[in-house]
Amino acid sequence: MLEIRNLTVNYGAITALHDVSLRVEAGSIVTLIGGNGAGKTTTLRAISGMVKPKSGQILFEGRDITGVPAHKLVGQGLAHSPEGRMVFANLTVLENLQMGAYLQRDKAVVARELEFVFGTFPRLQERTAQLAGTLSGGEQQMLAIGRALMSRPKCLLLDEPSLGIAPLLVRSIFAQIVELNRARGLTILLVEQNANLALEISRLGYVLETGRVILADDAAKLRADPQVRDAYLGG
Amino acid sequence: MPPRSQLWLLAALALAGVVSAFSGRLDSYVLDVAMGVGINIVLAVSLNLINGFTGQFSLGHAGFMAVGAYTSAMLTTTLGTKLGGSPALLQWVLFPASLLLGGLLAALAGLAVGAPSLRLKGDYLAIVTLGFGEIIKVVLQNVDAVGGARGLIGVPAYTDLFWTFGAAAVTVYAVWGLLNSAYGRGFLAVADDEVAAEAMGLDTTRYKITAFVVGSFFAGVAGGLYAHLKGYLNPGGFDFNKSIEIVVMVILGGMGRHVGVIIAAVLLGVLSETLRSFGDYRMIIYSLLLIVLMLTRPQGLFIWPLWKKKST
Numbered sequence: 381m382l383e384i385r386n387l388t389v390n391y392g393a394i395t396a397l398h399d400v401s402l403r404v405e406a407g408s409i410v411t412l413i414g415g416n417g418a419g420k421t422t423t424l425r426a427i428s429g430m431v432k433p434k435s436g437q438i439l440f441e442g443r444d445i446t447g448v449p450a451h452k453l454v455g456q457g458l459a460h461s462p463e464g465r466m467v468f469a470n471l472t473v474l475e476n477l478q479m480g481a482y483l484q485r486d487k488a489v490v491a492r493e494l495e496f497v498f499g500t501f502p503r504l505q506e507r508t509a510q511l512a513g514t515l516s517g518g519e520q521q522m523l524a525i526g527r528a529l530m531s532r533p534k535c536l537l538l539d540e541p542s543l544g545i546a547p548l549l550v551r552s553i554f555a556q557i558v559e560l561n562r563a564r565g566l567t568i569l570l571v572e573q574n575a576n577l578a579l580e581i582s583r584l585g586y587v588l589e590t591g592r593v594i595l596a597d598d599a600a601k602l603r604a605d606p607q608v609r610d611a612y613l614g615g
Numbered sequence: 616m617p618p619r620s621q622l623w624l625l626a627a628l629a630l631a632g633v634v635s636a637f638s639g640r641l642d643s644y645v646l647d648v649a650m651g652v653g654i655n656i657v658l659a660v661s662l663n664l665i666n667g668f669t670g671q672f673s674l675g676h677a678g679f680m681a682v683g684a685y686t687s688a689m690l691t692t693t694l695g696t697k698l699g700g701s702p703a704l705l706q707w708v709l710f711p712a713s714l715l716l717g718g719l720l721a722a723l724a725g726l727a728v729g730a731p732s733l734r735l736k737g738d739y740l741a742i743v744t745l746g747f748g749e750i751i752k753v754v755l756q757n758v759d760a761v762g763g764a765r766g767l768i769g770v771p772a773y774t775d776l777f778w779t780f781g782a783a784a785v786t787v788y789a790v791w792g793l794l795n796s797a798y799g800r801g802f803l804a805v806a807d808d809e810v811a812a813e814a815m816g817l818d819t820t821r822y823k824i825t826a827f828v829v830g831s832f833f834a835g836v837a838g839g840l841y842a843h844l845k846g847y848l849n850p851g852g853f854d855f856n857k858s859i860e861i862v863v864m865v866i867l868g869g870m871g872r873h874v875g876v877i878i879a880a881v882l883l884g885v886l887s888e889t890l891r892s893f894g895d896y897r898m899i900i901y902s903l904l905l906i907v908l909m910l911t912r913p914q915g916l917f918i919w920p921l922w923k924k925k926s927t
Contacts, residue, residue: 430813454816466811468804470871478797479804483816524811531816 381406381535381567382427382458387436389419389426396422398591400436404535405583409561409568411599413575413612414588420571421463423588424537427569428460429453440535455483459533461524463540463571469513473504476512476523480530490530497526500556518549525553529560535567536560542574550574554581575612579603587612620792627784635777646776650844652884653779654837657786659864659880660873661833664790666862667871669826670806671733675744676834677857678751681850682724683717683835685761688770688842690716695771702771710773714782714839721835722828724751729827734820736809740827748858755850766849767842774844782840786833791873793829802826806871856898860887863901866908869915878917 382404389397397419404410412420425431427438429450438446440458450460468476477497481490498505501522507515512523521541528536541557542550558581560566572578579585579599587595587608595608602608638646658676665673690713695705724747732743756764793799804812805822813819842848860883868879890897908916 428814430810449818450813451816451818454814460814462810462814466808466814468807468811470807471800471803475800479800479812479815479817482801527815 381441382569383439384423384427385437385439387423387426387438388434389422389431390434391422391431396591397426397433400588400591400593402586402593402596403584404567404569406534406567407561407565408583409557409570409581410584410586411570411572411575411578411582412586412588413572413578413602413608415612417590418588419591420588421539422591424460424539424569424571428458428537430460454531454533457532457534458537459528459531459535460537461528461539461541464543467512467515467520467523467527469511471512472509473512473515473523474508476527477504477530480527483531489532493530493532497529500529500560501526518545518553521545521549521553522556525556533566535569537569537571539571540573541570542572542577550577557581575608576603576614579613620788620795624784624788627788628781631777631780631784634780635775638776647844648885648888650774650776650779650840651888652881653776653783654840654844655861655864655880655884656783656877657779657833657837657840658861659868659876660783660786660790661830661837662861663865663868663870663872663876664793664802665826665830666865667869667876668790668794668806669802669823670809670871671823671827672738672741673744673827673830674741674855674858674862675728675746675748676830676861677853677855678744678748679721679725679831679834680838680841680857681751681755681853682721683714683838684842684848684853685717685755685767685838686720686835687713687717687839688767688848689761691771691773691843692767692769705771706773710778710843714778714836717839718832718835721838722832725828725831726824729824729831733823733827744858745855748853748855752850752854755853762848764850766847768847770842770846770848772843772846774840779840779844782833782836786836787873787877789829789833803871859898859901863905866905867916869917872915872917875915875917879915 384400384402387397387400400423412423414420422431426433429448432447437444440456445453468479477494481493484490503519504522504526512520515523525541541553554577557568561568570578570582579602582599585597585599585602586593595602658680662673662676665671691709695709728743728747732739755761761767794802801817801822804817805819809819864879864883865876868876887897890900
């Protein structure tokens with residue numbers, strides 16, 4: 381579904397990603413783990429066209445999407461739920477979700493997706509008229525994911541869904557991520573600080589360190605790997 | 616957009632027409648201030664689309680106003696004498712056409728300035744528009760065909776209450792309608808979070824340019840009205856201070872607020888008359904006002920829950 385070949389990204393003189401390659405099979409959940417500044421978010425941003433790579437190739441469903449601007453990829457079925465949630469604080473919950481279906485002209489489809497999102501995150505339905513900026517962190521994360529789902533993506537890039545959220549809610553959000561993958565066949569590329577939880581729900585995992593892939597393996601094997609346990613899973 | 620908003624527009628236009636018909640009884644000084652207020656509303660509401668609702672920062676509104684002012688004044692002064700015809704005909708046909716052309720040229724200038732600078736994220740627009748405003752001023756000062764530094768004289772006084780408040784009503788209607796459409800919610804999204812808006816599939820550059828071009832168009836129309844109100848154009852009148860004056864209206868009223876900005880435009884229009892005796896010290900008062908406002912009430916003066924920015 382998604383493949384990255386030898387991707388290099390620079391921010392000015394600083395190399396953020398160096399020769400990164402990875403594959404995400406259709407219908408799977410793949411996790412990128414790594415410390416701060418390892419290049420996880422940059423990888424997602426490069427895929428969705430928000431930063432221009434210096435070299436390398438990004439293929440989505442066999443098509444080359446390297447350097448295609450972000451707003452053109454949404455229509456092709458690639459959605460990005462950005463880090464730090466980034467909901468539209470001055471729009472209501474409903475308006476935020478409608479923005480997610482921005483490219484969808486068919487109102488019936490939008491209504492159906494809205495129902496699906498409300499089914500996934502019932503909390504959002506209770507707060508449709510509330511301004512998104514006044515939601516709790518967990519609710520904003522649900523909204524960010526829900527908003528990304530509104531475009532009916534085939535592949536979802538999910539950046540740090542657990543960031544700054546109460547641990548109890550993290551569990552429930554992750555359960556919904558698994559459910560989306562299982563029931564809808566949604567392909568997910570997950571970036572996550574909470575490596576343990578992320579690897580638990582993933583098929584494959586990649587470990588990034590200072591812009592390079594240092595390990596790539598089955599998620600279960602990574603969880604057992606002493607090096608990974610030591611560095612990212614808290615021993 | 617509900618048809619009700621179109622009824623509001625028609626009602627506002629009718630009111631402007633009726634009041635204008637009886638304007639002969641008003642004191643000419645009061646009339647002059649009132650028309651200045653109407654032009655202020657056009658300027659402030661159009662800048663609010665750029666600076667408030669779309670979250671960009673333009674410092675060159677006076678420059679686009681100048682483009683419109685000179686375009687429409689040149690058209691009425693040169694064509695007016697050649698065409699002849701009754702003054703009423705000129706005021707009702709040639710004048711609106713010249714306003715429109717002034718607006719279009721200003722919009723074109725907006726596109727030329729905005730297209731390269733709005734592709735970038737950040738405050739580049741402020742710098743570029745600041746430069747643009749100065750360039751326009753210097754160019755006008757040095758082109759003899761438009762009077763150069765002496766200014767352009769003999770512009771016919773076509774502007775009346777109907778045209779100023781009619782234009783104000785149309786501007787409010789256009790900006791309000793644009794923002795309350797399904798398409799228009801994108802402007803607010805761009806202002807809220809550009810990255811997230813991009814991730815939703817919005818062409819953020821196009822939104823920013825649209826807002827900028829529409830805003831510039833109305834600045835041009837305001838310029839045309841201004842030219843035919845004062846009867847005399849001076850490049851110095853469209854300097855940086857004029858742009859700041861419009862920015863103050865938007866900030867005072869609350870960036871991204873509809874009603875607050877209109878109130879601020881009215882208030883500053885009247886205030887600048889009362890402060891006229893202070894001359895250039897007026898700008899000091901404006902600057903102080905800006906600093907105090909930013910420190911104490913960054914959301915604008917005229918906010919209460921009733922007027923919270925809210926789309927249907």
